[in-house]
Amino acid sequence: DAMVIQNPRYQVTQFGKPVTLSCSQTLNHNVMYWYQQKSSQAPKLLFHYYDKDFNNEADTPDNFQSRRPNTSFCFLDIRSPGLGDAAMYLCATSRDEGFYEQYFGPGTRLTVT
Amino acid sequence: AQSVTQPDIHITVSEGASLELRCNYSYGATPYLFWYVQSPGQGLQLLLKYFSGDTLVQGIKGFEAEFKRSQSSFNLRKPSVHWSDAAEYFCAVGAPRGSQGNLIFGKGTKLSVKP
Numbered sequence A: 001d002a003m004v005i006q007n008p009r010y011q012v013t014q015f016g017k018p019v020t021l022s023c024s025q026t027l028n029h030n031v032m033y034w035y036q037q038k039s040s041q042a043p044k045l046l047f048h049y050y051d052k053d054f055n056n057e058a059d060t061p062d063n064f065q066s067r068r069p070n071t072s073f074c075f076l077d078i079r080s081p082g083l084g085d086a087a088m089y090l091c092a093t094s095r096d097e098g099f100y101e102q103y104f105g106p107g108t109r110l111t112v113t
Numbered sequence B: 001a002q003s004v005t006q007p008d009i010h011i012t013v014s015e016g017a018s019l020e021l022r023c024n025y026s027y028g029a030t031p032y033l034f035w036y037v038q039s040p041g042q043g044l045q046l047l048l049k050y051f052s053g054d055t056l057v058q059g060i061k062g063f064e065a066e067f068k069r070s071q072s073s074f075n076l077r078k079p080s081v082h083w084s085d086a087a088e089y090f091c092a093v094g095a096p097r098g099s100q101g102n103l104i105f106g107k108g109t110k111l112s113v114k115p
Helices: none
Strands: A004-007 A010-013 A018-025 A031-037 A042-048 A054-055 A064-067 A071-078 A089-094 A108-112 B004-007 B008-014 B019-020 B025-026 B033-039 B044-050 B057-058 B064-068 B073-078 B088-096 B101-104 B109-114
Touching: A004 A089, A010 A018, A018 A031, A018 A089, A018 A108, A031 A071, A042 A064, A042 B101, A054 B057, A071 A089, B004 B101, B008 B019, B019 B109, B025 B073, B033 B064, B033 B073, B044 B057, B044 B064, B044 B073, B073 B088
Parallel strands: A010 A108, B008 B109
Antiparallel strands: A004 A018, A018 A071, A031 A042, A031 A089, A042 A054, A064 A071, A089 A108, B004 B025, B019 B073, B033 B044, B033 B088, B057 B064, B064 B073, B088 B101, B088 B109
């Protein structure tokens, strides 16, 4: 009965080599979020989709992009990963417009070598 | 601007002892408040939430939290801690923007449990 699924759980990429992280949800929620969490820090929102409407945070680097081909899936693309992009990446969903609690996936731990 | 402060970076308690984790928020209107728990290498799990109504809210795993508007606080409590409660705890305030809503997290409190 997994609700928010992230693949892979661990990803190793090389400096500058593009990487894509995947998130899927079985909750049929309208809103999907991507967070970056570095060690011993709070999650930091990168962007979110309300349905197909993309909302980028002002301080999210251009190196980070996202795609949401349908309700269930959302992807995080890092075009040219740097060493500073090594982090846990968390996907979350929430139900609909207005404010509802967010449900998080288990995260993808990204290592950049 | 909205903000969340968790003043304790790290707390150690003995198994069976009571626990209180502090959270203070800054928000101009009635906030939506949350506590999440994160085990090492895992995502965040919602423990409880406050939207309105009764200021004492019950959550999963025996946790509760009390909203105190006068103190801008939403402290998390548990009467008897278990070793499995060792984790990082994040307080968050919901800051609706447009129709989507965003969470602002505190920096977290790491809980260690002594046998």
